[in-house]
Amino acid sequence: MEALEQLIVALRRLPTIGPKTARRLALHLLQRDRAAGAELARSLSTALDTLQPCRQCRQLSATELCGICADDERDQQIVCVVESLDELYQIEQTGVFNGRYFVLNGHLSPLDGIGPEELGIPQLLEQVRGGGIRELIMALSTQVEGEATAQYIADQIGPEVSLSTLAQGVPMGRSLNHLDPATLSVALSSRVARQTDAE
Amino acid sequence: MIGLPPVNAFVLQRTPYREDSWLLRLFTSDRGQITAHYRGRDAVYLYQPYHAELQGRDDWQRCQHLEIAGPVLRLTGQRAYLALYLNELCGRLLPRWVNAESLFGTYYATLKGLQAGTPAEPLLRYFERRLLEQLGFGIDFREDVAGEPLHAAQRYRFDGCNRFVAADDGELEGQLLLALQNNHLDQPAVALLAKHLFRQALSYHLGEQSLVSRELFRTRVPGKGSQS
Ligand SMILES: [Zn+2]
Numbered sequence: 001m002e003a004l005e006q007l008i009v010a011l012r013r014l015p016t017i018g019p020k021t022a023r024r025l026a027l028h029l030l031q032r033d034r035a036a037g038a039e040l041a042r043s044l045s046t047a048l049d050t051l052q053p054c055r056q057c058r059q060l061s062a063t064e065l066c067g068i069c070a071d072d073e074r075d076q077q078i079v080c081v082v083e084s085l086d087e088l089y090q091i092e093q094t095g096v097f098n099g100r101y102f103v104l105n106g107h108l109s110p111l112d113g114i115g116p117e118e119l120g121i122p123q124l125l126e127q128v129r130g131g132g133i134r135e136l137i138m139a140l141s142t143q144v145e146g147e148a149t150a151q152y153i154a155d156q157i158g159p160e161v162s163l164s165t166l167a168q169g170v171p172m173g174r175s176l177n178h179l180d181p182a183t184l185s186v187a188l189s190s191r192v193a194r195q196t197d198a199e
Numbered sequence: 200m201i202g203l204p205p206v207n208a209f210v211l212q213r214t215p216y217r218e219d220s221w222l223l224r225l226f227t228s229d230r231g232q233i234t235a236h237y238r239g240r241d242a243v244y245l246y247q248p249y250h251a252e253l254q255g256r257d258d259w260q261r262c263q264h265l266e267i268a269g270p271v272l273r274l275t276g277q278r279a280y281l282a283l284y285l286n287e288l289c290g291r292l293l294p295r296w297v298n299a300e301s302l303f304g305t306y307y308a309t310l311k312g313l314q315a316g317t318p319a320e321p322l323l324r325y326f327e328r329r330l331l332e333q334l335g336f337g338i339d340f341r342e343d344v345a346g347e348p349l350h351a352a353q354r355y356r357f358d359g360c361n362r363f364v365a366a367d368d369g370e371l372e373g374q375l376l377l378a379l380q381n382n383h384l385d386q387p388a389v390a391l392l393a394k395h396l397f398r399q400a401l402s403y404h405l406g407e408q409s410l411v412s413r414e415l416f417r418t419r420v421p422g423k424g425s426q427s
Contacts, residue, residue, distance in 0.1 A: 016217050110287035110411035111212040111224070117414075144245050148279035152415055155277070182244055182271045189273075 004030070056127070058103040058120055059085055068100050075099045077134040081124070081153065083107050083141055091139065099137070102127075107145040108152060116152060128157050138165045142186070205250035206230065207268065207303065211290045213243045223262060224290055225251060228303035232293040237262040246272040246282055246310055257296065272310045281319055284412040285309060288330060292404055302333040320394070321384040327397040334404060336361045338396065340380035349373050349380075357396060360403045 004026060011022040029037035053059070054066035057079075061067070068074060078099030082088050088101050104119040116122065127133055136153070140146035154163055169187035170179065179187070211232070212224040220238040227233060235253055237243070238261075248269040255261040274282040285306065293299065305326055312322045331337050342348050343355065343363045354369040355376060363376065371392070378389045379396070402409075 016215055018217060021217070108283065108411075108415070109212075110283050111290040112214075113411060115411040115414045143242075144274055144279050144282055147275055148283050148415065151276050151279055180242060181267060182242075182247065185270065185273075 053103075057101045058105065058123070059088055059101060071100075073098075077132060078137070079124075079127075079133050079135070080137040080139050081150075082139050083146065083149075087139055099135070104140075104149065107141055107149045109145055119149070121153060121156070124153065125156050128161055133161055135162045135164070138163065140165075142168050142183075203252065203254055205252045205264070205266065208249045208251040209303075209306065210243055210245050210247070210249070211286045213245075215240075225262075226289050226293060226299070226303065226306065227251065227253075228300045229298055230295075231297040231299040232289065232295050233260055235260040235262040237265060239265075244271050245286065246274060248307065272314045274310070274313055278313045278319070280412060280415040281313055281323065282310065283415070284323070284410070285326065287410055287412045288327070288401070291408075291410070292330060292334060292401070294334070297333075299333060302329050305329045320390055324384055324390065324393040324397060325382070327401060328393075331361065331397070331400055331404075336400065336404070338400060339363070340376060349376055351377055357399060359399055361400060 007026045007030075008019070008022045011017055011025050012019060017025070029040065050062050051060045054061040054069055055064050056069045057066060059066050059068070063070070069076070075098055079102050080088075080091060080097060080099055081102045081104065082091070083104050083106060085103060088103060091097050091101075102120075102124050104121070106114055106119055108114060108116070108119070128136070136157070138150040138153070140150050150165060157163075167190070168183075169190055170176065170183070176184065207228040208225045210223050211226050214222045216222040216236065219240055220236060221240070221243055223235050223237050223243065225233050225235055233253070235251070235255075236259070243265065247267065248271075250264075250266045250268045251262050252264040252266075253260045253262055272282075289306065293302070309322050309326045313319060328338070338361045340349060340363075343365050344358065345365065347365065349355070349363065351374040353365050353373040354367055355363040355371040355373060356366045356369040357363060357371060363371065375389055375392050378386060379393055383389045384393060
């Protein structure tokens with residue numbers, strides 16, 4: 001049963017999977033639905049073989065440069081820095097951004113041992129110093145770790161690159177009584193003057 | 200098990216756990232650092248004063264309820280690094296199951312000071328000094344290793360942990376040590392000495408693994424210097 005134990009150990013390395021869930025998943029794949037197990041093994045192995053981080057932006061790609069980085073129609077000098085692929089996909093869905101990305105795969109978190117190196121920040125800075133970037137947009141988490149990450153990047157680059165951060169506040173279509181106090185306080189302190197037609 | 204009063208707590212670190220909960224590392228005023236399981240996937244904030252209702256075994260605490268106990272502290276710009284530095288220090292060094300009421304107060308006051316824009320260096324040095332005391336290794340400014348009171352005219356060496364050794368070729372001036380004892384951190388020479396001493400003393404407890412947040416204080420662009 002060594003193979004079973006090995007599989008359980010491997011599943012437990014996934015985020016949010018505890019020992020009980022790992023055992024249940026393993027038995028499911030081996031007994032209840034072996035076809036799903038085989039399919040999972042095949043597709044995982046193919047994905048691992050064919051996808052790797054894009055040399056430039058670190059998003060997953062089947063080619064050395066991903067489709068976005070290789071796209072001449074996009075402005076390669078405007079870079080949106082995101083914490084994960086999820087945000088990249090979400091921004092892509094809006095269809096309003098025509099630059100490229102840099103994926104950190106996380107944010108600064110000293111207690112988890114995650115510093116600038118783990119986030120590929122030296123790689124990003126190298127691209128900035130190479131002169132290929134004129135604007136960086138920080139689309140990072142609004143919590144302290146995201147703020148620290150954006151600040152760290154800002155501290156490492158000179159004035160030749162323009163820097164911006166996404167606006168924070170009340171999400172569209174949400175009523176105020178569903179907001180937590182932290183969001184509400186940021187929305188209040190970054191309030192904007194109303195445009196009037198009077199003048 | 201019922202009716203336990205909530206404790207004052209800050210979250211030092213939160214890790215998603217299973218599909219529906221968090222594993223929280225908490226800094227509590229009355230039991231030091233503890234790890235607690237908190238069911239619920241609503242956002243949990245660092246630097247947010249909470250009242251936490253805790254129960255369960257010593258090694259597996261459940262946080263039944265996490266109630267906001269004051270405004271969240273907004274730490275922006277380089278103050279965000281400093282805040283992460285505080286949490287890394289506490290997470291690495293604060294013992295479990297000890298009364299830490301005094302240090303908890305200092306932590307809260309330090310965050311408030313950072314938020315208010317108070318000069319950061321003296322705040323951090325004061326916190327480091329109190330943390331060393333919490334560990335039971337407060338730096339002894341009253342007497343040297345031989346039991347003699349520190350003299351302004353004498354030179355000293357630091358033992359790397361918490362005591363001074365009188366030595367004519369020592370790199371530390373007694374006069375500055377006495378000024379540091381009285382927290383005269385507004386004097387540049389004293390502030391520099393404090394930084395140097397406390398860093399050594401903290402390294403003694405941190406061991407081989409250095410602090411990730413120290414890395415953040417190094418900047419490469421001139422004119423954008425940060426502090427630690
Ligand atoms: Zn790419």
